[in-house]
Amino acid sequence: MIPWLGEEEAEAAAEAVRSGWVAQGPRVAEFERAFAAEVGAAHGVAVSSGTTALHLGLVALGVKAGDEVVVPSLSFIATANAARYVGATPVFADVDPVTGNLTPETITAVLTPRTRAVILVHQGGVPADLDALRGLCADRGLALLEDAACAAGVRYRDQPVGAGAQVAAWSFHPRKLLTTGEGGMVTTDDAEFAARMRRLREHGMNVSAADRHASTKPVLEAYLETGFNYRMTDIQAAVGLVQLRKLAPTVAERRRLAARYQRELADIKGLTPVTDPEYGQTNYQSFWVHLDERFPVTRDDLLLRLSDAGVSARRGIMAAHLEPAYADVSTPRLPATEDLSLNSLILPVFHGMTDGQQDRVVAVLKGLGGD
Template identity: 30%
Template sequence: MKIPYALPYIDDQEIAELISTLKSNWLSRGPKTAEFESKFADYVDSEYAVGLNSCTAGLHLAQLALGIGPGDEVITTPYTFVATANTILHTGAKPVFCDIDPITMNIDHTKLEKHITANTKAIIPVHFAGLPCEMDTIMDMAKSNNFKVIEDAAHAVYTRYKKEPIGCIGDMTCFSFYTTKNLATGEGGMVTTKDEELADRLRVMSLHGMDRNAWNRYTEKGSWFYEVIYPGYKYNMTDIQAALGLVQLTKLEEMQSLRNKYSEMYQKAFSNQELITTPFDSSEHTHAWHLYVLRIDFEKLFITRSEFIEILKDKGIGTSVHFIPVPKHPYYKKLGYSIEDYPNASKAYEEAVSIPLYPSLSEEQVNYIIEMILTTVNNSKR
């Protein structure tokens, strides 16, 4: 049995929409992108949405739109994909890491205050695996200390904090539509905001810094003339990506129900195991279950995590590790960061194994994954 770590959930609906888009002869940013932006904004209860070519682009532009640059500090979690921190460096600002909560694996909101300085301009909370951060505390802290909140929601399409969709809480929220995400367009991202001025800045900066009149220059009502008002970037979404996104958005509830079902099977199977810790969940929030990350006490096994992963690979099961903490990477070590300063992130990394969780799995495959993991752990106890 071959079970890849992740697969997209694509069928004839996406194929038909792509063919329609190709036949329209409008392949870059156009009507499909505008439609996807509008429908996605409605889905997350936001006023505005700006389609981009990645969540990374969104994080970068969101900070630039707020005027973040050299001399500023941006607080985030060390337990994230390195793109979160890289985009802070791209602005010239300094990443400041706050350790994670050992249970939720999200940024520890109780430790945030000690990282706030006069140079703090923003915080980027990351909704790890699809579980929302404690946004009430974060938003209150931002208001009282006069800094902004840019949510990294790469994992959090469908997530709700209490009853509010992620996408309408922070000053800006950045989503990913990478091929493994809950809503996939191959590559792609979106920034949502309720601030029209910020949305306008994002649009200008995402297409070379051309003024708003340039967006329609290839339509019947458009003009060849444009002006560059900012040294911008080529970060825009295309209609090909948006065509996929529009179909995926209509299927999101269906896809999510399968993720929920399989995550419940995993929770039930692993929750009472002595050497396995299951992901935290809360009835107060809605978890998107983008990832299912087991934490295994390898110190009590006679095999290492790498050996565990190889055993599962030999049994036809793909896995991954989320994440290598940012301070462990050589470049960040050169900047003076040390993983020893973030003991909860360090411990989580040493124990983490991400197992397959996606809609195109079958119950038979999920049960096989459960059986192989339990067998491997139980046969490897010291």
């Protein structure tokens, strides 16, 4: 993933520096409003990373020590870590082998009386089946935090992912389609959740530093609860506002590149490319292919062949339950998760990728798996 950054972002960042307001300030507030509107939410709360967005989301939802939180193992480890940050226990669930996302069946299989919440991930930009998952959580009285770290520009039944979410967490890491370097956002339709998360990101203060500095009279702030330093800077938000204007063409170009991959790779036995689910449109944040026993080499061998050809590919999405950090968590076999993690790889897709660059990737794959 190569970020699409240019002179417009550089100038926006420089203008923020020249303004003298480089910490959380008016550009952050503008970015919050614009991003929330883009994803169909009433409120946006800008934070320092997608991970801190997940943490604040769980705090706002009331998840605490002793609770269990169902999470997909097939996700970057921050998803599971967020549950531990609030003292809860992550419980790993399997995923659908095609979309890589949680399903009502995989969640139900691991529910216990201690289950308090579910973190669903729109994995690699593939939308989860929101109607089914939101309905399950509502029926069971479970809080639902949507990990939309990879989901900017993703659509579910003609609505942006984020519309109607109880709480959704977003990432603006450089590997994401919309980047602020580091940074994240929490979106919600709940005004009380948003107000509390704004306090919590700023040490629990009852008045923001920006509002305090803007006041013409002395302000004596109070600290209402133990909070965190999870603020975004105005420099980051200035870049984010430019990036937000590029989101639609970025998604359109990635979908064009993905469609070209899908056409070119369609006849290779043992190789299945990721595609849109019937209920939504992915942004192809990650374009992965899954290998089965018919493909002539292993995933790791293929990564080496691609590297030798000058192609930078990556292993498939990690399985958190197989990592040393979670060796103490008793988890049954998760067959779809383990298969996807061990037998898939992520092919390069980036803005400005040429047909020739893509053809080089396709040539390696066809050279191994073609008839």
